[in-house]
Amino acid sequence: MTYCVGMRLDAGLVFLSDSRTNAGVDQVGTFRKMSVFENPGDRLMVLMTAGNLSISQSIRELLSDFKDSNGNSIWNAPNMYEAARILGETVRTVHQRDAKALADFGIDFNVSLMFGGQIGEERCRLFQIYAAGNFIEAHNENTYFQIGEAKYGKPILDRVINPSTSLDDAAKCALISMDSTLRSNVSVGLPLDLLVYENNRLAVTRFVTIDEKNHYFQMIRSSWGQQLKAVFEGIDAPIWDADNTVNTNSPAGHATNSTVLSHASSRNTPVMVAHPRNQDNKTSSGEIQSFAEQNGSGKQH
Missing domain, CATH: 3.60.20.10 (Aminohydrolase, N-terminal nucleophile (Ntn) domain)
Known part of the structure; x- marks a missing residue:
């Protein structure tokens, strides 16, 4: 190339x-x-x-x-x-x-x-x-x-x-x-x-x-x-779930702190995929332990 x-x-x-x-x-x-x-x-x-x-x-x-x-x-x-x-x-x-x-x-x-x-x-x-x-x-x-x-x-x-x-x-x-x-x-x-x-x-x-x-x-x-x-290190890390302090002089009501990434009162949610109700995917810790014992992972030699 x-x-x-x-x-x-x-x-x-x-x-x-x-x-x-x-x-x-x-x-x-x-x-x-x-x-x-x-x-x-x-x-x-x-x-x-x-x-x-x-x-x-x-x-x-x-x-x-x-x-x-x-x-x-x-x-x-x-x-x-x-x-x-x-x-x-x-x-x-x-x-x-x-x-x-x-x-x-x-x-x-x-x-x-x-x-x-x-x-x-x-x-x-x-x-x-x-x-x-x-x-x-x-x-x-x-x-x-x-x-x-x-x-x-x-x-x-x-x-x-x-x-x-x-x-x-x-x-x-x-x-x-x-x-x-x-x-x-x-x-x-x-x-x-x-x-x-x-x-x-x-x-x-x-x-x-x-x-x-x-x-x-x-x-x-x-x-x-x-x-x-x-330059990267000079940029502040984002603040999550900040309070509602806003700049009243800003027509858009933006937060005064430029590092605010999200507000506590306006949380967003991702696109959620529903869990299928007729499917049981629960695995108990006992079942996991039993499987490990069957495969000899807990044996002493």
């Missing part, structure tokens, strides 16, 4: 990917999921992949030389939308070639991709491409995409990332998101590839491969856990 996250911000783009493809008991596979297509001064495009490794590698290799029916490629596409469309056609080409053969062996055509960058003077753009070759684009309302094991790293992104987030803060947030995923899922693993792209550079200027020896990521892993624990 894998985890990749990409962000489209006012200041540029942030891409982060892991490199684990298999996490069996005695076999751990590592393949890098990020590929860069660069023509300095003209265009910078980044592709990240998740899903079946053979499919994603075929797409990546074909994409570099692929031309559509009009002879267009990602290298001469006038904008990122057209480049994403050409990538979608590349995905469908691989599907037409390999999907039936894979299906004959019970293997689904399983791949998802993230593709972003900048061409010429156009603004930075970010797309998520699906196995059918269709895609969606990131906008201010959804300024980041995830592929792979997305659920563990999503909460921190939702709370922190917005279009005005700085590139450095976004990179920090992406690494925290990755750390949360690494901690909870063994199918995601080091090393990581992190690329931070600043608007209008049209070339790679900030890229790093992060392994277990990277000092900054070590600091993230230790301090984030400590800070989370400190």
